[in-house]
Amino acid sequence: MNNLRQIAAELLNTGKVNAIVGYVPVDGTSRTKPFIATKPEEVEKFVINQNILNNLSVYLTKDEVKKNFKKIGIIAKGCDIKSIIALIQENQIQRDNIVIIGIKCSGVYADFEETRIADKCVNCEVMEPHLFDYLVEMENGSVLAGEDQKIKIIRQIETMNAEERWDFFENEFSRCIKCYACRQVCPMCYCERCIVDKAIPRWIESSAHKRGNFAWNLVRAFHLSGRCVGCGECERVCPMDIPLSLLNRKMIMVTQEEFNYKSGMDLNTPTLIGSYDLKDNEEFIE
Amino acid sequence: MKSSSNKSNSMEEKYITQAKLQELCNELMENNFDVFIPRQYGYQKLNKGEDFTIDNSLKPTKSSFKDLVFPKAEPILYYKKNKSEVEIIDPKPNGRTKIILGAKPCDAKSISIMSKVFNWDYKDEFFNVRANNTLIVGILCNFVDEFCFCTSVGLSPKSTEGSDLFLIPVDGGYGVKIVSERGNEFYQKYSNYFTAGDEKQIKDSEAKVKEPEVTFEPEQVRRWIGENFENNYWNTVGTLCLGCAQCAFVCPVCHCFDIVDEDYCYTEGRRMKNWDACQFEIFTLHASGHNPRNDQNKRYRQRISHKFKYYPDKFNEILCTGCGRCSRGCPVSIDIKKIVSDINSFAQS
Numbered sequence: 001m002n003n004l005r006q007i008a009a010e011l012l013n014t015g016k017v018n019a020i021v022g023y024v025p026v027d028g029t030s031r032t033k034p035f036i037a038t039k040p041e042e043v044e045k046f047v048i049n050q051n052i053l054n055n056l057s058v059y060l061t062k063d064e065v066k067k068n069f070k071k072i073g074i075i076a077k078g079c080d081i082k083s084i085i086a087l088i089q090e091n092q093i094q095r096d097n098i099v100i101i102g103i104k105c106s107g108v109y110a111d112f113e114e115t116r117i118a119d120k121c122v123n124c125e126v127m128e129p130h131l132f133d134y135l136v137e138m139e140n141g142s143v144l145a146g147e148d149q150k151i152k153i154i155r156q157i158e159t160m161n162a163e164e165r166w167d168f169f170e171n172e173f174s175r176c177i178k179c180y181a182c183r184q185v186c187p188m189c190y191c192e193r194c195i196v197d198k199a200i201p202r203w204i205e206s207s208a209h210k211r212g213n214f215a216w217n218l219v220r221a222f223h224l225s226g227r228c229v230g231c232g233e234c235e236r237v238c239p240m241d242i243p244l245s246l247l248n249r250k251m252i253m254v255t256q257e258e259f260n261y262k263s264g265m266d267l268n269t270p271t272l273i274g275s276y277d278l279k280d281n282e283e284f285i286e
Numbered sequence: 287m288k289s290s291s292n293k294s295n296s297m298e299e300k301y302i303t304q305a306k307l308q309e310l311c312n313e314l315m316e317n318n319f320d321v322f323i324p325r326q327y328g329y330q331k332l333n334k335g336e337d338f339t340i341d342n343s344l345k346p347t348k349s350s351f352k353d354l355v356f357p358k359a360e361p362i363l364y365y366k367k368n369k370s371e372v373e374i375i376d377p378k379p380n381g382r383t384k385i386i387l388g389a390k391p392c393d394a395k396s397i398s399i400m401s402k403v404f405n406w407d408y409k410d411e412f413f414n415v416r417a418n419n420t421l422i423v424g425i426l427c428n429f430v431d432e433f434c435f436c437t438s439v440g441l442s443p444k445s446t447e448g449s450d451l452f453l454i455p456v457d458g459g460y461g462v463k464i465v466s467e468r469g470n471e472f473y474q475k476y477s478n479y480f481t482a483g484d485e486k487q488i489k490d491s492e493a494k495v496k497e498p499e500v501t502f503e504p505e506q507v508r509r510w511i512g513e514n515f516e517n518n519y520w521n522t523v524g525t526l527c528l529g530c531a532q533c534a535f536v537c538p539v540c541h542c543f544d545i546v547d548e549d550y551c552y553t554e555g556r557r558m559k560n561w562d563a564c565q566f567e568i569f570t571l572h573a574s575g576h577n578p579r580n581d582q583n584k585r586y587r588q589r590i591s592h593k594f595k596y597y598p599d600k601f602n603e604i605l606c607t608g609c610g611r612c613s614r615g616c617p618v619s620i621d622i623k624k625i626v627s628d629i630n631s632f633a634q635s
Contacts, residue, residue, distance in 0.1 A: 026619050028432055033619035034526050054618065064525060064581050175327055177349065177358055177561070181530035185617050197568055205548055207359035207558050237617035239348055239532050240327055 004075070004136045007101060008043035011073050017099050019065075020073035021056045022046040031112045034059065038069075046075065048138050050108050053118070055231045057083040060093050061190040073099040075136075077108070078126025082229035082264025083187040085131060089271050090227075092190055102132030106141035111236065117146035119245070120232045130265065153243065154250055169214075175240035176213040178206060182234035182244055183220065188227050195219060221247040226255050226272035229264035258284075299483030300473070303459035310479045311335035311387070319383040322354060324393075329354065329386060340388040342455060343428040346609050350393050350538035351386050355416040356400065358535075361556045362412065362545070368553065379415040387423045388453070392436045392609035394424035395448030396538035402601035403541060412559070421472055424449030425460075426491060433610030434498040435623045441607060443495040454491045461488035501623060502630035504594065504604055510633035511595040515587075519632070523625055524586025526618050531563030533589070533612035533622075539605050542569075564588045590625060 011017045024035040024045040032051045036059070037043050057080050059065050060072065076084060081102060087093050107121035121144065129135065157165055180196075183189045196204040196216055204219055205212035228248045235245040255261050259281070261272040270277075302310070311321050312335035322329040323338060329351040332338055364375040386393075397417050404410040404417075427436075427443035436442055446452040450469030454461040461483045464470050473480065534540040544562035549555035562569065565586070570579045579585045597605035606622075613621040 026621070031619055036525060058528065059526075062582075064583070177535045179531040179535045179563075180566075181528070181532045181617055184528040184530035193568075199546065202546065202548070206544070206546060207548065207560050209359045212359065233617075237530070237532070239536055239615045241348075 004046060004048060004101065005043045007134050007136070008037065008046060008073065008075075009040040011099060012037065012040045012043070017071045017073040018069040020046075020075070020101075021059050021065075022075035022101075023048065023052040023054065023056075029112070030114065036065070036069075048075065048103055048136065050106065050138070050141065050144065051112065051114070052077065052103075053108050053112070053236060055080045055083055055185070055187060055233045057081075057087065058185055058187045058233075060084070060087060060098065061187055071097050071099070073101060075101045075103065076129070076132075077103050077105045078124065078129045079120060079229065079231045081129050081131050082126065083231055084264075085267055086227060086229055086264040086271075087187060087190075088267060090188075090274065095267070099134070100129075100132045101134045101136060102129030104128055104135060104137050104141075106138055107144045109144070117144035118232060118236075119148045119150045120230055122146055122148040131267065150243070150245055150249055154246060154253070157246070157250075169217075170210065172242050173213040173217055174210070175242055176208060176217065177240060178208040178212065178216060179239060181237045181239065185233045185237045186224075187231075188224055188229075189220070195223075217242075217244070217247070221251060224248055225251040226259075226261065227263050228252060299485060299488055300462040300464070300480040301456070301459060301483040302462055302480050305459075306479045307459065308335035308338045310476055311338050313476070314385060319385055321385045321387055322351060323387050324351075324389070329389075332387075338387070340425065342388070342390070342425050345429050345431065345614070346390060346392065346611055348611070348615070349536045350396060350609070350611070351389065352396060352400075352538055352541075354384055354386065355397055355420060356413055356541060356543075356561075358561050360412060360559045362559045364554075364556045366554050379412045381415050381419050384416075384420045385423065386420060388425045389422055389449070390427040390429075390609070391424055391441050391443060391445040391447065391449070392427070392434075392607040393538050394422050395441060395445075395607050397422065398448045399539045399603045399605065399607070400541050402603055403597075406601070421450050421468060422448060423451045423453060424465075425453040426455060426495060428455075428495060430496045430498050431610065431614075433613040433621065433623060434608060435501060435610065435626075436608035437497050438500045438502050438623075438626075439504060439604045439606050439608045442497055444492045454488045456484065456487040456491055461491065463488075498608070501627040503633075504598070506633035507626055507629050508595045508598055510629050511591050512599075514632075515591075519629075520587040521583050523590075523620075524581075524583040527565065527582045527586050527620055528617060529565050529567055529582055529585065530617065531561070531565055532615050532617065533620075534563035534565060535561055536611040536615055538607055538609060538611075564592070590622070590629075594626060594629075 008020050020037045022035055023032040025047055026033050030051055032047060034054050034056055035045060056074055081100060088095050105127050107117050110116050110118040196206055204215045230249055230252050232245050235243060238244060255272060259272055311332055314321055321332040323332055324347045328347050328349045361377050366373045401417060404413040424446060446463055446465045450466045452463040452465055462480060464473050542562045542564060544560045546558050546560060547555055548558055571577045579588060593605040
């Protein structure tokens, strides 16, 4: 921990960064919340424990942050770094403008109630981050035991026919209230004007009825296909506990199987949607 | 709608067993009324009386019963076009009688608070028809966590404000207080289900509630907000807010809405009144392209100011019931109780 605070304080002192985004505890609870430190003394508040659930890379896309801070430090787990890589590849942030303080992570809880390990942590391949400028250890980190619940459900849905799948998702989406928390927390949803906010013409209905809910959730899953890194934030923040990660994880699996591509792993691999090669697979359109 | 007059002193308390209450639910449903009870995500329609159970020590439902009087998406007119002629068809607001059974005090008050703005410069028939046909049966609350603050906004776990009838869990059933005229009419109609109440049992139950600690004085907060529009504090509060509408949509009293048209085809469609939130970036975007609240700090300032200053100024009601849903669900753990308590301490120094 002292290591982190030393690194962070030095970065601010030397002016290498103008701000550092990290996690601080919420008083009186085991929760943590995001915090942007701009002065060296503020780094005392930072913590790294198994409640650091947020993917802070979303702040790298916010106007308020970009406007006020030219160079930003970010404390990031491996899954968060995947988002950072994807954002760099889509030209949303410059590699030179960020300093990544990577965390050797043992997994985080799925929610603040600490009921179980997050599904994304089971089978995580980036517990040792794959891109960073500094590396720190998680304090009191012990690998949490648990099962990936999502993959089980995905396998179940794969055995359903079209009508059953429709019913399943219709039931889940019926709770959607169109709060767009899923969109706002997602680092890859950085469009200045989201398609659902366009009124002339109205492509996607903003109403929270069956059609509007389906339209929104499917469009978001489509727009993330090939780009989503599977950080699971969308599902964590949904106030109605809609299992959004089912759609996104399935698309990640499809992308892997069909195109041998995984978003956010390597800065030098061309992105799936953002590049083409004459040797690309064309069998599916013959 | 007279629901906040406190008649419980002048009227004897009653008693109803759990079984009788379930039977009553069945009769209500046979009479074509809809009964709604709190479940994890929101208030759900009861299918049969036997399903009625309530545990008042659970935390508030994820979202309030607001959408029963103010739907998430509501058609306000239908239109048909034929060349240059347009036919407008008015929908009939749903006047079915609804009984909300088991609303915590922080939920029960919501209709009477919202009713002020929906009857201000325009009488909103969509809201009024629903509200006037909704009976609220409140229940004593035995839950408290670090996000609750009903006592700071003039309510409490045993407050009957906003309820027509009020249940107090006792042995084998519930003590019942008749709070409003509408509650009394209901009682008179179904009095055979009730017996005389045991005042001691009721008082014992009331004494066991855990009240959240009062952490701010609304008048002080209102004054400070009025005098500190440009205060630098507002630049620190909203920076981490992601601008989703989770807080506004789960809130029992947030009521902003958006009017949009939905076409079925070129010649037919409907105009919708949908929930909207001041936290969305385009909430105040003008047609010219100018946006007076063009960053999250300004938008968050609006949220706090509307709830604790503008609405109280206009309607003498705080636009908040202290239920804590916004803070419990916030993706980045922004805590409205903490913010308003901080403002209170600024006001006092």
